Amino acid sequence: MQIYKNMKRALIVLFFVIFYSELFAQNEIGPDGNKLIWLLLIVFAIVIFIYLSGRVNIPKRSRNMWSFFQVKKVKIVLKKNKLYYPEYVTLSVKNTGNTDIDLDKPKLVFDNFWLKRNFRIKGMNNRSFYPLYLDRGKTHTLDIELTQFYSHDKRLKKYPKIRVIIYDVNNQKLGSKSIYIRKTLLKF
Numbered sequence: 001m002q003i004y005k006n007m008k009r010a011l012i013v014l015f016f017v018i019f020y021s022e023l024f025a026q027n028e029i030g031p032d033g034n035k036l037i038w039l040l041l042i043v044f045a046i047v048i049f050i051y052l053s054g055r056v057n058i059p060k061r062s063r064n065m066w067s068f069f070q071v072k073k074v075k076i077v078l079k080k081n082k083l084y085y086p087e088y089v090t091l092s093v094k095n096t097g098n099t100d101i102d103l104d105k106p107k108l109v110f111d112n113f114w115l116k117r118n119f120r121i122k123g124m125n126n127r128s129f130y131p132l133y134l135d136r137g138k139t140h141t142l143d144i145e146l147t148q149f150y151s152h153d154k155r156l157k158k159y160p161k162i163r164v165i166i167y168d169v170n171n172q173k174l175g176s177k178s179i180y181i182r183k184t185l186l187k188f
Helices: 002-023 032-056 147-152 154-158
Strands: 074-080 088-095 101-103 107-112 115-120 131-133 139-145 161-167 173-180
Touching: 002 032, 074 161, 074 173, 088 161, 147 154
Parallel strands: none
Antiparallel strands: 074 088, 088 139, 101 131, 107 115, 107 161, 161 173
16 A cells, blocks of 8 residues: 555655646747646656556455546457368467456357347256356356257358457456367468
8 A cells, every 4th residue: 555655645745746847838829849848747757656556466455446447357268179071179268457346248159240049048957047246367167059040040150250248247248269160262
């Protein structure tokens, strides 16, 4: 918490130094290039403050106060068991942010350039386990069997691309990943 107090004091002093000279020089005529430099320095200081506040471990009781600085990030990996026409796809979601997240049901999108079919994945083996609470640094792995979607609609086998989109429970998009499951003219 000491680093935040010091940065807050530094920003207050910086604002006073910037505007002190400008208040008494109202009749000065000349280029306004220094104002742009000061503005860039302020923006740079704010960016550094946000970056440092995301890197410092904040105690749990004061996290609500710093909710603006919490970063929700996930790393998504999609792997297929065969190069073309896979039978299942393995989805891995790793929480790389600095806060815990609640994952909503992933959206599986079969993409045929102009046509798209969307499905929500509720779980596997007749078990529904979404929404899922994912701690910092933890990984969630899910095997998605594609034959159940192909039995639902035979035309899906012709779709060359699969995309998975991950949302949190507030319907905020956290990330997406796509793979090609068959050869196309544009992507091999």
